[in-house]
Amino acid sequence: MMNVKTALTIAGTDPTGGAGIQADLKAFQEREVYGMSVLTSAVAQNTLGVQSIHNLPTAFIEQQLKSVFTDIKPHAIKTGMIATIEMMELIADYFEQYRAIPYCLDPVMVATSGDVLMEEASQTMIKERLVPLATIVTPNLSETEILVGRKVTTIRAMEEAAIEIVNELGAQTAVVKGGHLEGGAVDVFYDGNQIHHLISERFDTPHTHGTGCTFSAVITAELAKGKSVLEAVKRGKVYITDAIRYSLKLGKGNGPTNHWGYRLKGLPNERGYSK
Numbered sequence: 001m002m003n004v005k006t007a008l009t010i011a012g013t014d015p016t017g018g019a020g021i022q023a024d025l026k027a028f029q030e031r032e033v034y035g036m037s038v039l040t041s042a043v044a045q046n047t048l049g050v051q052s053i054h055n056l057p058t059a060f061i062e063q064q065l066k067s068v069f070t071d072i073k074p075h076a077i078k079t080g081m082i083a084t085i086e087m088m089e090l091i092a093d094y095f096e097q098y099r100a101i102p103y104c105l106d107p108v109m110v111a112t113s114g115d116v117l118m119e120e121a122s123q124t125m126i127k128e129r130l131v132p133l134a135t136i137v138t139p140n141l142s143e144t145e146i147l148v149g150r151k152v153t154t155i156r157a158m159e160e161a162a163i164e165i166v167n168e169l170g171a172q173t174a175v176v177k178g179g180h181l182e183g184g185a186v187d188v189f190y191d192g193n194q195i196h197h198l199i200s201e202r203f204d205t206p207h208t209h210g211t212g213c214t215f216s217a218v219i220t221a222e223l224a225k226g227k228s229v230l231e232a233v234k235r236g237k238v239y240i241t242d243a244i245r246y247s248l249k250l251g252k253g254n255g256p257t258n259h260w261g262y263r264l265k266g267l268p269n270e271r272g273y274s275k
């Protein structure tokens, strides 16, 4: 019997390969999970920002979901950019039939570049329909603020928000990412029982395009392999830390993270990857 694990990402694209579906597939591959993808929006973007967005028709997204689910059932799923309410409703309806599959919800709303990737009306929908279905939700600070409806600027406020996302909004677990806070890079995890802090050094680099996508894709890959949610998040943190440590100075703006960075750990940085 084949023991290969599979993961599905439902997200938008980045033709320069640093974020979105491209980042997810690279991360799945690095974690030795067979990667599959359903496209929601084709995005013309690069390391400088988003130039244009083309949303795919909802009926076509549904067809892609059918193509996957009627053939190769994923062992774990993640969603990234879901631009419209219609797409969100479709995906929520679909997932209700597959509640046993671990689901990592990366509530992508605004890109690191500041470009809006989700229409504002969808913010309520994501809370009402998708968060309650999620095994884990992985918001950054500004997404957390939208989810809980208040400013989140301290570790204590991150803890309170993670607790609220689980206890009030109904996710099974939450990890609130502190990539945009001052000091060390601290993420706060809550599973309904315990708070955990995932702490790493902060790298002083502008090349962090796609960090959120990559982090949640690694979590998804580890969930596909049957790891516990906390173990999956710990692995995601180790992986993203090295992906930023050895990030790539490509492009004219904020370069991408290095998906093979964790393989370089402990080696001299002789290619001058970061900064």
Ligand SMILES: Nc1ncnc2c1ncn2[C@@H]1O[C@H](COP(=O)(O)OP(=O)(O)O)[C@@H](O)[C@H]1O
Binding pocket: 112, 139, 140, 141, 177, 178, 179, 180, 185, 186, 187, 200, 201, 202, 203, 204, 205, 208, 210, 211, 212, 213, 215, 237, 240, 241, 244
């Ligand atoms: N400069 C940095 N140095 C080290 N870790 C970072 C840095 N920036 C972000 N991270 C980590 O990368 C992951 C993604 O976080 P964040 O940047 O907050 O998400 P997003 O890309 O969704 O905005 C988190 O684990 C965070 O702690």
Ligand SMILES: Cc1ncc(COP(=O)(O)O)c(N)n1
Binding pocket: 011, 012, 013, 014, 019, 020, 021, 043, 045, 080, 081, 108, 110, 111, 112, 117, 208, 209, 210, 211, 212, 213, 214
């Ligand atoms: C299609 C798509 N999805 C998500 C992001 C967020 O990127 P980041 O991980 O840098 O926040 C992006 N820039 N493009």
